[in-house]
Amino acid sequence: MTTQQQATGAPRTPRFYLALAAGKAAAAVLKLARRRGGQVPGTVAEAICPDFLARIPKPERVVFVTGTNGKTTTSNLLDDILIESGLDLVTNRAGGNIITGIESSLIKGSTVSGAPKNSVACMELDELSCRRVLPHMTPDILLAVNLYRDNFTRNANPDYIFSVIDASVPASTHLVLNADDLISCRLAPQAHRRTYFSIDRLPDDLEGPEGIVCDLTACPECGGHLEYDWCHLRHLGHAHCTSCGFTNPEPDYLVTHVDKRALEFTVREVCHARDGKAPEYTYRIGAYSITNLYNLVAALVTARELGIAAEELQRILASGKVNVTAARFSETSAREMRLVNSASKGENSTATSTALATICGEPGRKAVVLMLADYYLATNPKKTEYIGWYYQADFEHLAGEDVKQVVVQGANSDDLLLRLLLAGVDPARIKLAETETDAADLIDLEGIDGVFCAYDIFNGEQADRFRDRVAQRIEQA
CATH class of the missing domain: 3.90.190.20 (Mur ligase, C-terminal domain)
Structure with a gap:
């Protein structure tokens, strides 16, 4: 789906307009009742027009954030950063990360004719919902923060989640991936435009995976012995296969230094190197933990790939206006x-x-x-x-x-x-x-x-x- 096709959507029919009006009416009632009901407008619209998402026009640029852990925090950080940078944004904070929640956000962010009010959509996307959403919304950028085992009764194991996302990503989508996660960094080889971020070895790293359960004990390519060099968090870190040599991809953005006391970290932009020298930028982090660092770095890298200047990102984070949501x-x-x-x-x-x-x-x-x-x-x-x-x-x-x-x-x-x-x-x-x-x-x-x-x-x-x-x-x- 081209950008123009995505913006206009499939042909709009009388049923679509009826569904849009019903969805907007549901949103208005919820607002008057001071209820969130984030998925209700989309649910109402889908009941009338089952292919509603395919038909509603989309913003010019679409960014999705998916993964097992941290996608809500990362998505909220990215939303705040983009809004502070002046982008005209529709989000699904008040909706939900499944298809009806995304439809609800698009309904609220559209005119009575369905035209988008905002030029950019930045939304969290549930992993399993990729198979329902991505056929009808081609993201310019898809950020996959990580893949771990999740709710057992719903997601079974990381291999299952991987298979759903892997088969759903359009070839034209630009992927932003965690190079330290040897599961998610392998997603969707059909998508050739790929940007990787990583955190260099830190003083308090572990020599191997953390915890009583590890989601990656063997090489995901050949099944051979996976030897870890270090781990930051769970299985996230650096490893190599002793059989086939598979290892982490080279990062485009690398966290080279972390100062926990000063609440600062430095990112080397390898992808922007000139004459063999890569620029480095130091950013503020409001509350340090390795998970907070990963979430913030993922948001920053995505913002950079959307064209936000590093100096602007430094200013935004230094202002203290962007922090981990109080809900988390x-x-x-x-x-x-x-x-x-x-x-x-x-x-x-x-x-x-x-x-x-x-x-x-x-x-x-x-x-x-x-x-x-x-x-x-x-x-x-x-x-x-x-x-x-x-x-x-x-x-x-x-x-x-x-x-x-x-x-x-x-x-x-x-x-x-x-x-x-x-x-x-x-x-x-x-x-x-x-x-x-x-x-x-x-x-x-x-x-x-x-x-x-x-x-x-x-x-x-x-x-x-x-x-x-x-x-x-x-x-x-």
Whole structure:
């Protein structure tokens, strides 16, 4: 699909216009009711016109962000950067990352005739939705942040996710890929325009994959022995096959230096080298973790490939206006006690393991609260949550001496208690809570420097209420 074909879409029929009007009416009702319902306009439109996405005109340029972990954060960072740089943007923050959410965003961002109001669309795209969306929206750029194992009952394993994305990417799309991920960096060989980013070896890197489960134990090309040189995070790092020689692609953008104390990192733009010398630019990062660094670098590289000058990106990040969304990470304090909420994406062993590693790597003595049971599943009598993923996640982090207390809240507390005991967490340090208020009241505030809450992404409101109650207790003490 050419840019012009994408902009105009398939022929618009009376059914399409009826679907568009119904979608806009649904969006208006939701706004009046002060409800999000991000997928509702698209769902309504699809019910009337099943090929609605193929027919609605698209913005001139389309950027999608996909991958297993970090795509929401990365997409939000990229949205903020592009908006700050002055681009006219439609996003799906208030919609969703599946086809009906994307349709909803396009409906809200169109005129009554369906013409796009914005020149650029920058949207998060669910991995499995690639097969439904990409036939009708050809992205100018597709950023794939990584591929890990995800929700077992939905995505099975990385090979399955890989196969869906791999077969769906149009040959004309420019791919931005993580060279440190030997799974996702191999995506869609039919797309010849490829840009790779990487983080050079860091002082605190591991010699091999992190955690009790590794998503890449053999060469993805020949099945031979994969020898790791170093790992930044899980299986992300540098490796080579001892049989066929397969290794990481050479990066176009390379993070050469990280200063955690100054909250700065330096990127060498190898692809923009002149006379053998590549320019380097230093950027600010609001809150350092290796995951935050990967997400921000991915967003910066995509912005550079969209034509945003490095100096402009330096200015935007230095302003402090672009940070990891508070829906994923937020920190407050009460009487010098740190109160940190960190999303850990329940039913995802990699995301939870990374969140726990980050929390336990923070300085000082801490209490850790786990709100990992999906709140909405717990309230649905016809559904249950698969708990097998507990045994693929690294709860062993919580056995460290700095973790003085672990409070578990949620419908699966007893199951998680068993997993914590198997992980070597002292049972005397573990308490179970019925509600978020109970969890806050169970925290022993003596002898700790911070309270950290790891919560499922659907439990954000509960995590906020928990933290408010802890802060109240501290202030009243």
